[in-house]
Amino acid sequence: MAQYPRFSQTSLDFSDSAVSDTASAPALADTDPKIPLCNGADMVDGGDAIPFDVVYAGQTCRAFAIRFDGKPQAYLNRCTHVAMEMDYQPNKFYDLTGQWLICATHGALYQPDTGRCAGGPCRGGLVKIQLSEFDGVVHWHTAYNLKALSF
């Protein structure tokens, strides 16, 4: 069971000067394929994540997509404190407020829209995966170091 950190939202400083880390997104090229992930209606603000697998820097990794403030976002499912998957139950990443992504192991908090560390023991931001939503479908974008699994 996740141990929730005792942060109040007002104690967190999100000014740029306070954020020494930034979520890293693989560089994109127009030719990078967009891979259908799910129907947009399957992603609900504050709801369960959509899991998927990617090959990041040559390693197979779990990833997840969530909707926050109406926009789909996706990240590698890998905490920056210790490289562990973060969900406390399958596909559960939001804390009780629905405003933060929380790592189940030690309670690191991340901003859902950027992946930046928002509190707790995180060391940098989550690895962001570019998404796009059109024709009612959410797609994830490959990049030079982010590929689809091949079977």
Ligand code: FES
């Ligand atoms: S592994 Fe995520 S907070 Fe420690």
